[in-house]
Amino acid sequence: MKQSALDIDVEFRNVVKTFGTITAVDKVNFQIPKGSFYSFLGPSGCGKTSSLRLIGGFEQPDSGEILIAGESVAYIPPYQRHVNMVFQHYALFPHMDVASNVGYGLRQQRPRISPDEISKQVKDALALVRLSGYEKRRSWELSGGQQQRVALARALVNKPTVLLLDEPLAALDRKLRKDMQVELKTLQREVGITFVFVTHDQEEALSMSDRIAVMRDGKIVQEGSPTDLYRQPLDRYVAGFIGQSNFISGEVVEAGDQVKIKTQRAVILQAPKSKVAKTLAVGDKAVVAIRPERINLRNQNEAGSDGFAGKVAQITFLGDQTEYHVETEQVGRLLVRMNSGYAGYASGDPVIVYWNQDAGLALLDD
């Protein structure tokens, strides 16, 4: 899909940012569509925060160009960018109450906004994050989740072109985090502002985002919708980072759309190539990646010719689903996830693991 410049809120063109000898952001290119929920996902130190701070104007790129709403923002300081940030530790002003915190951005506007108008907008913003009546509270009188919402209201009240969120849920406990994920996503739909979200939690990114950029060592490895990334990962790194995968490594013996890979144990496995990946060549080191839910188990005496014999080594009961770790002679240890109602295998049971040929994906190993 080709998008016109007007539909893009934030764009990076070959942006580089170094700190001394460390390259935090390395020739990064991306386009964030207007009104979308866009996430940067990657492990610690991969350059997510740096990318966000470049958009906010807290850092200047060494080279490359940053565009917000189609305009280059080189040398435009943070206070002149129509972008707001929710800081990881919220950064609420401790010497002000909730209402003054939320109204802070409005009070800086010139020409001045009347105090009545400000308090009305503050009230609306607090209602939006379900904190009506908290105007006079101080930040230390609020719970972590409430502080987070004040920070959100303080940013949203300015109706920015883009809202930047740096791991805003990291400090919350698991239950609250789940609730806030849903709430944030709903809020984003409601206000229609572009959200740029940073997280190292793949589940969080998958459940909330319209698009995700997976980062590694300052580079974007792959960018796409959650389903694209899950179904068609570019390489082993992305497949391992987004969801869980079994990897069986070997060497390519027959290339094409269907790839044949010979494992160390001389087993030949066939799997389709990832649609987004470059073609694999004969002799390349590669893996067959298979999601745990795409693998099946059957008893060794049941009919069927395909599959590999193994033994259940460990069982993890997850409630609606059960995970089996199966130790096989030919393809190593595999993780299999099945609906709990289905099968009842016990630890030590001899089983056969099998999967459809199109359940796997042939990917370049790294």
Place this chain on the structure above:
Amino acid sequence: MRDKITTSLRLYSILIYIFLYFPIALVVLFSFNSGNYAADMQGFSFRWYGETWRDPFVLEALRNSVFIAATSATLATVFGTFAALALQNVRGWLRTLYDGLIYIAIIIPGIVIGIATLIFFVQFFGWLNPWLQILFGPSAPKFNLGLPTVIAAHTLFTMSIVLVIVRSRIAGMDRSLIEASNDLYATPFNTFWQVTLPQLLPAIMAGFLLAFTFSFDDFIVAFFVAGPNTTLPIYVFSSIRRGVTPKINAIATVTLIMSLGFLFIVQYLLTRSNASAKKDGE
């Protein structure tokens, strides 16, 4: 055995405290003496507080002291705060050098500061005054030792105290508050007024009060550079040579209460600002 050690340690510390505070307690006690002699308690009265208050020499010295302390503390607060803000951006060996100089200014004995500033002022005025005569004729102003020189000398050493206090508050401050303010459309100037300054205010006030107390209590430096003027400590020192009167005790008691009061406020301001700094940093 352990009990014995604890008991004797306790006894020991009690003795230490008596040794430290007994003389001070005596001063306070005798300031309420109704009799004529400092060490001969006749009865309880506020008589000497009244007499002190009516003594024009005491009042003159008190006025000088308050004026010097207020002016030098204000100057020290302004200079010290701006120096602390500027030092944020200094790194490396230059920073080490500055830090060293600041601590030296604090621990340098008063007598050294007194002599050094005295020599400086005398030399400087000895050079400046003839030039002023040449330039502006016989009616030219003539610089001499006086209240301004005391203020200058006091500002010199109390500035370092303010600097150290404010700097430690800056170090404990959450940087992201300033970034948040920047992010919310505040210009650097407005960020300074609306976020940085309120965050530093408890430390700045604490620095001012400490500077005031140090200046108000100082005898040595003032003695060297005050010229013909008297400050309260100088008055006390010179009148003691004519014998200790209950009046001196009354002055000492008032000074003591005021200093303790200020120190108490300083302590309160600093612990409160540190507590809130910890909260921000969570």
